[in-house]
Amino acid sequence: MPEPAGPDLLRLDGVCKSFGKVVVADRLSLTVGAGDLVGIVGPNGAGKSSLFGLIAGDLRPSAGQIVFAGRPVTRLDATARCRMGIGRTFQVPRPFGGMTVLENVLVAVQQGAGLRRRPSYAAAAAVLDRTGLLGDANIPAERLGLLSRKRLEVARALATGPDLLLLDEVAGGLTDPEVAELVTIVRGISAQGVAVVWIEHVLHALTATVHRLLCLAGGTFIGDGAPAEVLALPEVREVFLGTEVTASLHQAGPRLADGQDREDR
Amino acid sequence: MSSLGPDTTAAAGPPSVPPAAAQVRVTRARRSTLAAAAAVVLIVAVLAYLPYLVYSGTTNLLVNFFTLLIMASMWNLLAGYAGLVSVGQQAFVGLGAYGVLLLASHGTSPFLAIPVATAACAVLGLPVWWLVSRLRSGYFAITMWVIASVCELIISQIPSFGGGTGTGLPGLPGNPTLLTADTYWATLACAVLALGVVYLLLRSRIGLVLTAVRDDETGARSVGVRVASTQRLVFLVAAAGCGVAGALYIVSQQFVEPTAAFSVLWSAKMIFITVIGGIGTIEGPIIGTIIYFVLQQTLAQYGTWYFIALGLVAMAIAIWARRGIWGLIADRFGIRLFGVGYWLSPAGPPDRDRGSR
Structure with a gap:
C-alpha cells in the first residue's frame, strides 16, 4: 500500500450505516492524507455515494467516528463540514437551476469559502476559468447540457475552497473527449494540493489519474492499494465480472443476521 | 436551431475562446433594470x-391593493425563496392590527403605532419560529394555522379589545x-418600504443564498449555506411584513374584530x-395583485361566480403555467424588472440568449 502523501486529512473509524436491511457502511475505516488522489470503485449499491454522504455530513452514521483536519466532525452538519473544507459533487447534478452558472459558483464562494464582494467575484471567475465554464457564465444552470452540468458540480464544489474534494461519478455519461477534459481538470485541482476522493464507473479515467484505488462492496472495502494491484485482486475481479449479485448475497447473509442479533440484544 | 454559417466543424469544441478570468468583470444592474428603476x-x-x-x-381601493401587495410579497419571500409554505400568516396580520389598537387605546397616534406594531410582530416572530422551525412542509403549514387560531382565541378573550365582537380604533x-389621504400615504x-426591503434582501448576499435554497436545499447545504438561520431571518421579515x-x-377599516383580522382568507389571498x-420572483406578487384586483373589479358583481372564476384561474395557472403569469412574460421576452442577479462581462453573450427556447 502506498504511503499517504501527507498527514491524515480525513479519518473514518468503524463507521456504520444502514437503511433498513441494506447495509451501506459496515465498520468502514479509511484515511486520506492531505493532497491524496484516491479513487473508489464498486458495484451499484455498494455504498459509494452513501460513503460521500457520511463524509460530507448528509448522512449520520449509526456508529463510528469521522475526523477531518484533526477535529471530530461526526456530529457536524453538511453546512459546517463544507465550511471546514469538505467539498462534494452529487452523482445526479444538483444545480441551482434558476440561477446563472456564475451565481451558482458565487454562492459557493461566498458561503463555503467566506469571501465577499470583489474578492468573491474574482474567485468565482477564476473557478469558472479553471473548469472551462467562463463562456457559459451568464446562462441559467437549467439550460446546461450534461457535460456543463458535471463541470458546474465540480466548479461549485471547488468554489467552496475545499481541502478535500469528493467527486461522485463526474465522468459518467460523458464521451471520451469529454472525460479527458474532466480528467485534466481533476489533475489540475489535485496539483494544487487539494485532496481528491473520486468515485467513478469509468475505470480507465480513474486508473489513469489516481495513485490509490479502493474497492467498495456491500459496505466494506475489499481492496486498497495501487490501481493495478487492486483490480488484480480475485475479490475485486469477481465483483467486476458481473457475479457481484451472488457474491454480495453470500457476504451479506451472515452480516445481516449478525446485525439483527445485535439489535435484539 | 439557427445555423452559424459554414464553420460547423468545430461543434465539439467551445463556441469561442473564452477570455481568461483576469479579463472579465462581474457587474450587477442591466439595462432593463435601470429602465425599471x-x-x-x-x-x-x-x-x-x-x-x-x-x-376617496x-x-x-388602492389602500387594499397595497396592503395585499405587501402580504403577497412576504408570502412569496417565505414560500418562494425560503421554502416555508405557511397558511398561518394571518397570525401576524391580526397581531399587527391589535398592536395598533393596543397602542392607540393608550393614547398613541394610530399612524405612529404602525411602525411599533410592525417591530413587535418581528419580535413575536422569534418564539413562533422557535416553535415551528423543527417542522417541515405540511406540518409547518398547519402548525402556523393553529398558532393563528390560538392568537385569535386569546385576543377574543380580552374585554378591552372588544372580545369577539370587535371594537373601533380610537385616535384617528x-x-x-x-x-x-393620510391612510393612503x-x-x-x-x-414601497416593504418591496424595497424584499428587493434589497434579494440583492444582498442573502438573496443568492435564498435563491439557492429555493432551487435545491440539499445542494445549498453542500456549498456551505446555513439554511436554518436564513429561513429564520426570512420568517422574521415576513412576520414584520404581515404585521404592517x-x-x-x-x-x-377604523375597526377590528378577531374573526376578520385572523381570518385564514388572508393566507388564501396571499x-x-x-x-x-409567479412564485419565486419579485415581480410575481405585483402582477398577481394587479390580476386579482382586475378580476375582483370586473367579476365581484356576479357573486359566487366570482369565487368560481378565481378558483378556475388558480387551477389553470397551477397546471399550465407553474411559474405564473410573470414566468410566462419573463420567458417570452427575457426581461427582469428588478435586477438582483450578477453578470459576467465581456465573456458572456451580450444578452440572455432569447433564441434557444
Missing part, C-alpha cells in the same frame, strides 16, 4: 400625488378627507396572488 420612481411619484386628483373611492383624525409608504399589513388594515403572479 426610472419607472418605479415615476410610478411612486404619480401614486403619491393621486389623493389630489381622484376621489379610488384611494381606498376627525377630518375624513385628511384621514383618507401611509399605506403607499409601507408598500395588519396595522394598515385596522387603520383603513397564496392565490403569489401563485398566479
